[in-house]
Amino acid sequence: MDSVTQAALGAAVAVAVVGKHSSIKKAAIWGAVIGTLPDLDVFIDYGDDLSEMVRHRGESHSLVYQTLIAPLLAWLICRWHQQQQHFKAWWLAVWLVLVTHSLLDTFTTYGTQLLLPFSNYPFALESIFVIDPLYTLPLLAGLVYAWRQPEKGLAANRIGLICSSGYLLWSVLAQQWVIHQVTQQGADASQSPYWLLVQPTALNTLVWRIIKVDEHGYQEGFYALSDGRRAVTFRQHYFPEQTEQLRAFTDAERLTRFSHGFVGYFQHDALFTMADLRMGMQGNYAFEFTLACQQHDGVKSTQLQQTRKSYQMVEMWLWAARRFLQQETGLTEAELRSENPCNTNSGR
Structure with a gap:
């Protein structure tokens, strides 16, 4: 805290x-x-x-x-x-x-x-x-x-x-109620295995974020306690096609262990980043790191550093308040402002 x-x-x-x-x-x-x-x-x-x-x-x-x-x-x-x-x-x-x-x-x-x-x-x-x-x-x-x-x-x-x-x-107790609602709605034996995360959104316990992660990407949805038995709508995010190579990097394995598997992989032109999906929402992640670059001979690791993004905590809280009141609005993704290491010859 x-x-x-x-x-x-x-x-x-x-x-x-x-x-x-x-x-x-x-x-x-x-x-x-x-x-x-x-x-x-x-x-x-x-x-x-x-x-x-x-x-x-x-x-x-x-x-x-x-x-x-x-x-x-x-x-x-x-x-x-x-x-x-x-x-x-x-x-x-x-x-x-x-x-x-x-x-x-x-x-x-x-x-x-x-x-x-x-x-x-x-x-x-x-x-x-x-x-x-x-x-x-x-x-x-x-x-x-x-x-x-x-x-x-x-x-x-x-x-x-x-x-x-x-x-x-x-x-x-609220978390367990949301987990029950999500699992009841998603009881589908044909669905591929995934890791499930249920956590509160910023500064409250009234609007909850649900993440499902599998080998191909992750789904993100939200459930407000005012929703009752209304089904959760999920937004699908797919990982880059090079994700299997990215997962093999030592730094990616370290973050995977720490985050219990809730790691997202993203591509920004030639730059690949990884983020702890548990901390943030809708592209606004508190911990996102540069990981690798796409080069002509494949994916090469680059110097790891935390990306510079504005973590929009107040905006996320205001979004959650509107969501609880059943006002569906989007949250703008924070812009990646770090110097792109793929524009240099740095690597390791």
Whole structure:
């Protein structure tokens, strides 16, 4: 989730655990700071754009490493405030702040490597968008009340946590309802095997995006909870005819493993790109990378770099709002603005 949400969750968890043993303000500040720590891995240089993507939410989000570092952070806080007598409470608070950060991230699409160093599998339930105000606002409301009214603040903070957790549960139930609708509508034994993805669109849990990926391409459709039993209409996107060669490149295999197979391949004149289909919609993908060039003697890999596109989050949210109101409109594809590596002699 976004940094504001993680800071709010960390603060709320810390207040709930140590609010009786320390001041609410101290608990909230330390909770917010520790709740932000795991995401500082974005400042680590892993060498290339793809590595920085697939290694985000790695070691810093591992439940194993978080469990090991929690007592040290708690000891430092206790030393700072001379509260050694409350070490166990601070230890529990720090551990819960770190663990809930990673578990909340697991509900999003990106993928969180919870079990490092034993496994680098990226867990993703994909039931909530990476930014969702309806999850964050109850946390902030409870914290603000607790900050201003400490004598009644613990109850308000608990209510904020309960409301946000309830919304998280709602996102899972809504997702399962959409999956049920899609599978009921698409029960066709003659259809070729495909990977199915159901995820919320930007900033909401009312309009859901459905992706079906097979070896030839992918279908994209949308289902609003206001649709009832109305059938989902899918738009077919075909991969380039060179896709089998593209899939064999090492970088494509890395992205395929990370995205659980939801990789799209696109051709822009002589340039081939790949994108994580889970993050974005209708040609607006947050993570699209240059992959290969079409040359006279075949497809040759090129220097991998993330393409420069404007990620239209606000536009996608406005589109989703219109879609929920049954106003069918299209979303303009973001324009590829990167320098085309196929115009140079770079390759590898």
